Amino acid sequence: MCEKEESANKTPAAISNGACCSRVSNDDDHVTFQYEWPVKVCKRRVSQNEELVLNVSPAFSTALDGVQFTWALKISDDCAASDYYYEDNASNISVSLYYKDGPTPDVHVVEAKIQITDVDGENKLPTLRFLEDEWTRGSGWSAKVADQRHTELSNFVHEHVGKTIRVIIDIKMESSIFSPMLYLPNVDGANKKLEDACVRYLEDVRLNHKRIPQLESILNDPEMDMFEVHDLILSHGCDEIQQRTKYKWERKHIQNVFTHIYFMQCVLPGIEYFEDFIEVIDASRSHCIAPLTREIERYICRTIIKSTKDLTFIKKMLLVAEHNELPVLKMMCSGIIADSIVDESAKDHAQMNAISREMRQIAQQIALTESESATEEVDNDILVNNIMAELKSLTRSMRRVSISK
Numbered sequence: 001m002c003e004k005e006e007s008a009n010k011t012p013a014a015i016s017n018g019a020c021c022s023r024v025s026n027d028d029d030h031v032t033f034q035y036e037w038p039v040k041v042c043k044r045r046v047s048q049n050e051e052l053v054l055n056v057s058p059a060f061s062t063a064l065d066g067v068q069f070t071w072a073l074k075i076s077d078d079c080a081a082s083d084y085y086y087e088d089n090a091s092n093i094s095v096s097l098y099y100k101d102g103p104t105p106d107v108h109v110v111e112a113k114i115q116i117t118d119v120d121g122e123n124k125l126p127t128l129r130f131l132e133d134e135w136t137r138g139s140g141w142s143a144k145v146a147d148q149r150h151t152e153l154s155n156f157v158h159e160h161v162g163k164t165i166r167v168i169i170d171i172k173m174e175s176s177i178f179s180p181m182l183y184l185p186n187v188d189g190a191n192k193k194l195e196d197a198c199v200r201y202l203e204d205v206r207l208n209h210k211r212i213p214q215l216e217s218i219l220n221d222p223e224m225d226m227f228e229v230h231d232l233i234l235s236h237g238c239d240e241i242q243q244r245t246k247y248k249w250e251r252k253h254i255q256n257v258f259t260h261i262y263f264m265q266c267v268l269p270g271i272e273y274f275e276d277f278i279e280v281i282d283a284s285r286s287h288c289i290a291p292l293t294r295e296i297e298r299y300i301c302r303t304i305i306k307s308t309k310d311l312t313f314i315k316k317m318l319l320v321a322e323h324n325e326l327p328v329l330k331m332m333c334s335g336i337i338a339d340s341i342v343d344e345s346a347k348d349h350a351q352m353n354a355i356s357r358e359m360r361q362i363a364q365q366i367a368l369t370e371s372e373s374a375t376e377e378v379d380n381d382i383l384v385n386n387i388m389a390e391l392k393s394l395t396r397s398m399r400r401v402s403i404s405k
Helices: 147-159 192-207 215-219 226-244 251-270 274-286 290-307 311-324 327-343 345-365 373-397
Strands: 020-026 030-040 043-047 050-056 060-064 067-079 091-101 106-108 111-118 134-136 139-142 164-174
Touching: 030 060, 030 067, 060 327, 060 373, 067 139, 067 164, 067 327, 067 373, 091 111, 091 134, 091 147, 091 164, 106 164, 111 147, 134 139, 192 226, 192 251, 215 226, 226 251, 226 274, 226 290, 251 290, 274 290, 274 311, 290 311, 290 327, 311 327, 311 345, 311 373, 327 345, 327 373, 345 373
Parallel strands: none
Antiparallel strands: 020 030, 030 164, 043 050, 050 067, 060 067, 067 091, 091 139, 106 134, 111 164
């Protein structure tokens, strides 16, 4: 048994030296990532008389354009043990790929294949492939090994216990899944008739507030809460538009399209400054208007994609996303910032310290909370500390990822 074993439950912080991931090729429809894992094969004691091969790789991310899918490899004995003792000659080695985290519960992989060699790359085993193409978050699949190759693989790994081998995996994925907008409400290409129905409804409400029960009384209240108005119109509007269009579209789709049109026509014109955005996000969350919150998140993500490469703005948006639990915006901003750190890996430590200082300065400049100054400072520290811990972990998992086209 190796004296220093890798724990199967270690976080990405416990990274093996030399592990790296790089994007090796892409076309219009697909992108292929390659991850190389140099691993010292170790056995673990599972009982008084049993030792099994079990090695788990550091987490690594297939990342592009601010979208990340995080994976891990495992090499282990798939043994046929008796009730009382372990028979080494009855064991087979399996090599598994696990989907640890990402923006969707399930992810499609076009192709995944593994090459295992000795440390010099001279002694190569036949390429292992995965028959499955769908991975579920938190689970994995073992590579398919032909019966006649099982012995060869098992012998190779067992002969290298205490030695280093290289495990190289290529993961081919569809380029389309690396669009952040895919994970937000889809309003692109909405049916013209549905859009017209949404616009007509808003015009009708402008002309006659009494179309919506209780709206008139809320508008006449001296202490009117505008977000109570937003909530009422959005809820009533979805039901009304569904009736007007004779239930041709699912309510969820109507909700996405109507919320988008409502935001652009009725909410966005009132937003002039950054503080206005924070106020709108806070209010939509406190009133539990989830569709509006998601629409604001979608708008900010699209703004970043279309018009800005300003890392200061992106860091500001990351603070907003962390504070307001906006998962897609957070993923996107974290990915862009981590990419910038990876590009200057030689200055990694200095980069992290500089980003931490800048994030604290930004947090002090923007009013994310309405609490007293001392409490606010503590909250900001916690917020920035959480962000920096996740950025460090993400940067490690993206190490040496090429983003060149």
